[in-house]
Amino acid sequence: MKAITPIIAIVLLLMITISMAGFAFLWFQRIGTAAMNATQAGVTTQQKMAGKMIAIETIDKDNNATYVRNIGTYTIDTESELAVYVDGSPVSCTWDKTTISPGEIAKCTASEIGTCSKSVRVTAPGNVDELAC
Numbered sequence: 867m868k869a870i871t872p873i874i875a876i877v878l879l880l881m882i883t884i885s886m887a888g889f890a891f892l893w894f895q896r897i898g899t900a901a902m903n904a905t906q907a908g909v910t911t912q913q914k915m916a917g918k919m920i921a922i923e924t925i926d927k928d929n930n931a932t933y934v935r936n937i938g939t940y941t942i943d944t945e946s947e948l949a950v951y952v953d954g955s956p957v958s959c960t961w962d963k964t965t966i967s968p969g970e971i972a973k974c975t976a977s978e979i980g981t982c983s984k985s986v987r988v989t990a991p992g993n994v995d996e997l998a999c
Contacts, residue, residue: 918942919992923971925999930980931973932959934988934995936966942990944972951987952978 919938926933932950936942944961951957959974966972979986982999 914940915991917992918947918990920948920966920988920990920995922986922988922995922997925979925982925986925997927980927982927999929975930977931975932979932986932988932997933971933973934966935971936968938990938992939968941968942966944974947991948974949989950974950976951989952976952982953984954987 917939919936920942921935921937923933923935925931934948942948943965944959944963948959948961949956950959955978957976957978959976962973962975963970974988985996985998987994987996
C-alpha cells in the first residue's frame with residue numbers, strides 16, 4: 867500500500883493541474899474574444915462616422931437655402947446628424963429630404979440664411995464644411 871499512495875497523489879495532482887490549465891485556457895480565450903468583438907464594434911462605428919462627410923455646394927441667400935452634398939460613403943440622416951450654423955449661431959433647417967445618400971444633394975431652408983453676413987457652416991459626423999456668404 868505504501869507504493870500506491872505516491873502514485874495516486876501524483877495522478878491527482880496531474881489531474882488538478884490539467885483541469886486548471888484547461889479552465890485558464892478557456893477563460894483567456896473568452897476574454898480575448900470579448901475584447902476582439904468590442905474593438906471590432908468600435909472600429910465599425912468609427913468607420914461609419916468617417917464615411918458620413920458633406921460639402922456645401924452653394925448658398926442661395928435670395929431663397930434662404932443652402933445645398934449640401936453627401937461626399938461620403940454612408941447615408942446621412944439630415945435631422946439627427948447634420949447641424950447648420952449661420953454666422954456662428956445654430957439655426958433650425960427645414961430639409962427637403964430626411965436622408966442623403968452618397969452623391970445626393972439636400973436643400974436646407976432657413977430664414978437666417980438670407981441674412982447671412984459671414985459664413986454658413988454645416989457639421990456632419992465625419993467632417994465640417996464652411997462657405998462664405
